[in-house]
Amino acid sequence: MTEQAQKIKTEAISAIEAACDENALEEARVKFLGKKSPLNALAAGMKDLSPEEKPKLGAALNEARQSITTALEARKQSLQDAADSASVENLDITMPARELPQGSLHPLTIVKDRAIQILRRLGFALAEGPEIETEFHCFDALNTPADHPARNDSDTFYFDSGKLLRTHTSSVQIRTMEKQDPPIKIIAPGSAYRRDEIDATHLSVFNQLEGLYVNKDVRLSDLKGTLEYFYRAMFGDKTEVRFRPHFFPFTEPSFEIDVKLQVKGEEPKWIEVAGCGMVDPAVFGSINESRGDNAFDPATTTGYAFGMGLDRLAMIQYGIKDIRLLIENDTRFLSQFS
Numbered sequence: 052m053t054e055q056a057q058k059i060k061t062e063a064i065s066a067i068e069a070a071c072d073e074n075a076l077e078e079a080r081v082k083f084l085g086k087k088s089p090l091n092a093l094a095a096g097m098k099d100l101s102p103e104e105k106p107k108l109g110a111a112l113n114e115a116r117q118s119i120t121t122a123l124e125a126r127k128q129s130l131q132d133a134a135d136s137a138s139v140e141n142l143d144i145t146m147p148a149r150e151l152p153q154g155s156l157h158p159l160t161i162v163k164d165r166a167i168q169i170l171r172r173l174g175f176a177l178a179e180g181p182e183i184e185t186e187f188h189c190f191d192a193l194n195t196p197a198d199h200p201a202r203n204d205s206d207t208f209y210f211d212s213g214k215l216l217r218t219h220t221s222s223v224q225i226r227t228m229e230k231q232d233p234p235i236k237i238i239a240p241g242s243a244y245r246r247d248e249i250d251a252t253h254l255s256v257f258n259q260l261e262g263l264y265v266n267k268d269v270r271l272s273d274l275k276g277t278l279e280y281f282y283r284a285m286f287g288d289k290t291e292v293r294f295r296p297h298f299f300p301f302t303e304p305s306f307e308i309d310v311k312l313q314v315k316g317e318e319p320k321w322i323e324v325a326g327c328g329m330v331d332p333a334v335f336g337s338i339n340e341s342r343g344d345n346a347f348d349p350a351t352t353t354g355y356a357f358g359m360g361l362d363r364l365a366m367i368q369y370g371i372k373d374i375r376l377l378i379e380n381d382t383r384f385l386s387q388f389s
């Protein structure tokens with residue numbers, strides 16, 4: 052009987068080795084290790100054996116089962132390996148991979164981030180306010196009278212509710228002073244909207260960066276020094292900066308700032324880049340009224356404010372001739388700035 056076990060084992064192993072797929076292998080498993088296997092049949096005869104024979108047969112059966120199991124596992128693995136290598140047979144692993152298109156920052160974002168970086172070094176914190184504004188925050192609190200041309204329906208986008216799309220980021224000056232006490236030193240980059248005729252230098256949406264510093268004893272020289280430093284950091288050490296007297300309702304005195312620059316491929320010339328001035332005491336008056344205190348006492352509180360066009364900066368920096376390119380999302384244009 053021990054020889055029979057041996058024979059069954061040999062037969063099983065050759066059947067397993069001949070199995071050419073998983074189904075054939077499973078059939079062999081059922082045949083040789085299943086309930087009705089010849090080994091089980093042999094085991095059933097064990098009870099008729101003598102006490103000396105029994106353990107011998109037992110050992111032979113165990114050894115046969117063990118060997119069959121090992122052979123099954125080995126065959127299963129080799130079938131799997133063959134399937135794996137067949138599935139990658141025609142794969143050329145030396146072929147170059149398909150390139151994923153790499154994104155890049157928008158030129159406006161690059162310029163805005165640089166401007167923020169420079170101004171944060173000077174101690175300005177970031178502030179923000181809503182783009183849908185009240186007339187109070189956009190105009191009245193900024194000392195802009197009801198008959199000011201900027202408030203015309205033809206210049207500003209109004210909603211039926213009476214709110215409007217902010218025409219400048221100066222409204223963030225008001226928003227900030229309403230909730231913070233002096234000293235205040237903030238910048239507020241963001242979008243602004245005007246009903247402009249669209250052409251190469253005008254869009255109905257554009258981007259500004261507002262600055263506000265309020266404290267005791269803030270002087271015009273602080274404003275000049277800060278902005279000169281800023282534009283030199285932005286455009287180079289030798290950049291000339293000019294302050295031209297101007298008028299804004301919310302600053303007194305007021306200036307426009309020109310920077311002498313060479314737009315790529317052109318002669319150097321003065322380019323207007325910002326408006327600025329010393330905060331008009333009337334603005335502090337409106338803030339106190341709105342807050343119901345005297346935290347911005349016009350007798351002792353001073354400050355400066357500036358507002359620069361970011362689209363303009365990006366156009367100068369990169370020699371972009373048409374502002375509309377900044378909003379068209381044409382990747383052929385945008386990918387040049389990566």
Ligand code: PHE
Nearest residue numbers: 219221326327328356357358
């Ligand atoms: N808000 C002004 C504009 O949009 C710019 C400005 C900001 C002027 C702050 C003075 C002070 O033209």
